Amino acid sequence: MVEAMTMTAFTTNETILDLNDSTTAGILSSSPSLATTDLYDPDFGSRLYGGWNLTYHDNTNTTLDQSYVWALYNLPSITFLTLNLLIGVIGNSVVIYVYGFCMKATPMNSFIVSLAILDIVTCSVGIPLMILQDMLPYIVTSNPTCKLMHFVYSTTIIASSLVLVTIAVDRYRRICQPLSGQLNVTQVRLTTILLVIIATVTCIPVILMAGALEEYSEFVDLQRKFCYLEAGYINSVYSAVFYSYKSAVILITIIITSYCYFRIWFAYKIPPKNSGDPADHVVRRMSVRAASVQPKIRPNVKKMFMITLLYIISFVPSICVILILMSANEEDKNLHPVAISFVHLFRRTYLLSCSLNPFICWYCNATFRLHVKSIASNWFATENSTNSISEATSSKQNDELHNAYTEKIS
Known part of the structure; x- marks a missing residue:
């Protein structure tokens, strides 16, 4: 279920209800179940507005x-x-x-x-x-x-x-x-x-x-x-x-x-x-x-x-x-x-x-x-040879670093 959204307004077929309005806040605070209801619940409109259909105002959060x-x-x-x-x-x-x-x-x-x-x-x-x-x-x-x-x-x-x-x-x-x-x-x-x-x-x-x-x-x-x-x-x-x-x-x-x-x-x-x-x-x-x-x-x-x-x-x-x-x-x-x-x-x-x-x-x-x-085999062969060269180069560099470190200590 999608989490409930924070929205600024709803439009009904008669009026616009502002969620930031004090009256609306009183309605929601008097009914905690409505305040926490998922706004995508199909029954939400019927419980809050007596069956009126709701259309959400376009804003970034609503759109997403x-x-x-x-x-x-x-x-x-x-x-x-x-x-x-x-x-x-x-x-x-x-x-x-x-x-x-x-x-x-x-x-x-x-x-x-x-x-x-x-x-x-x-x-x-x-x-x-x-x-x-x-x-x-x-x-x-x-x-x-x-x-x-x-x-x-x-x-x-x-x-x-x-x-x-x-x-x-x-x-x-x-x-x-x-x-x-x-x-x-x-x-x-x-x-x-x-x-x-x-x-x-x-x-x-x-x-x-x-x-x-x-x-x-x-x-x-x-x-x-x-x-x-x-x-x-x-x-x-x-x-x-x-x-x-x-x-x-x-x-x-x-x-x-x-x-x-x-x-x-x-x-x-x-x-x-x-x-x-x-x-x-x-x-x-x-x-x-x-x-x-x-x-x-x-x-x-x-x-x-x-x-x-x-x-x-x-x-x-x-x-x-x-x-x-x-x-x-x-x-x-x-x-x-x-x-x-x-x-x-x-x-x-x-x-x-x-x-x-x-x-x-x-x-x-x-x-x-x-x-x-043929194309697939050539591609895999190229990948394997590239990996082998990379491993050999890395091993050679590690050996050179180890020898240099050993000479420095001695």
């Missing part, structure tokens, strides 16, 4: 203590975000280094690096803002921070979706249409940059619409501050259009990637029949060879399919929570702070696709595993 209360309730969400932050930043940094600097530059490796860059931006910029918002809502949560947070994760979500669609189409063309023109490394990089620019431009409206809101929580008798939309854009046409666009991008990503990987699976299982056309005969031979002989294609297809599947699964809880909240009545939306914390957690499960992709790369790519093991 209220943030502390909400931080305790948001502990599950904060823990989830912290784990995603650590795993995502470290894992995607390793992916960028290995695929970008240690392995051969190929179209697929360029796609992987692009996804890792988008994921590390989400993990290093968006997630810290979410953590601070949950830990210190009254200090950190403001219109500028909310606009930045919404813009970052909206841009990275849409950009990642467009890149995943491009990868799925590229895999489909390479396996099912091997004679058609294929993207090279330069084209992949330019395409990725173009997709990021498109995502950035289309997410500019969220900078105007996002903002901080406050609502009263009757369960803890406190105001709750959170990031959503500015009051003027709630239930507006502009916000409806933007979120419809964002939902459409995710839905189209799921449909196109599912179709492409199904066709790839179908091509592996059932090679195309020979119609007598020499071109079809060549395509059939190349498709059969791609499905049964070439070891370089299967791991890439498996890897990108698993990354796409993780992307889809990670959005399922978030979409379900949003649909439930949209269909709920206004009275049902007044949730207990513990329930609000878990709502935040499930709405952010899409972050799993940012932090767990490095594990898929580890599982599906033996070359990536070898490079990571």
Whole structure:
């Protein structure tokens, strides 16, 4: 239980009660139980003011203590975000280094690096803002921070979706249409940059619409501050259009990637029949060879399919929570702070696709595993040699000091 605060004033729906006033002091002194009552107790207002709701005046102590209360309730969400932050930043940094600097530059490796860059931006910029918002809502949560947070994760979500669609189409063309023109490394990089620019431009409206809101929580008798939309854009046409666009991008990503990987699976299982056309005969031979002989294609297809599947699964809880909240009545939306914390957690499960992709790369790519093991062994060897040198130097200095001391005594 949070310790009772020393406060200067309470506001009720009729009057302001000054705790330093002589009348108020007499009331509190006549009832020691009230004077020592935890001010966050939901029943405190009903006992002292006959059921009036209390709103705390903003001051430094009040702000910090209220943030502390909400931080305790948001502990599950904060823990989830912290784990995603650590795993995502470290894992995607390793992916960028290995695929970008240690392995051969190929179209697929360029796609992987692009996804890792988008994921590390989400993990290093968006997630810290979410953590601070949950830990210190009254200090950190403001219109500028909310606009930045919404813009970052909206841009990275849409950009990642467009890149995943491009990868799925590229895999489909390479396996099912091997004679058609294929993207090279330069084209992949330019395409990725173009997709990021498109995502950035289309997410500019969220900078105007996002903002901080406050609502009263009757369960803890406190105001709750959170990031959503500015009051003027709630239930507006502009916000409806933007979120419809964002939902459409995710839905189209799921449909196109599912179709492409199904066709790839179908091509592996059932090679195309020979119609007598020499071109079809060549395509059939190349498709059969791609499905049964070439070891370089299967791991890439498996890897990108698993990354796409993780992307889809990670959005399922978030979409379900949003649909439930949209269909709920206004009275049902007044949730207990513990329930609000878990709502935040499930709405952010899409972050799993940012932090767990490095594990898929580890599982599906033996070359990536070898490079990571080599980097780790070299790092530990360097640390051990540095420690050995430090110990040897320290021992030598101790011997020299001992000899000098002995000579001085003699």
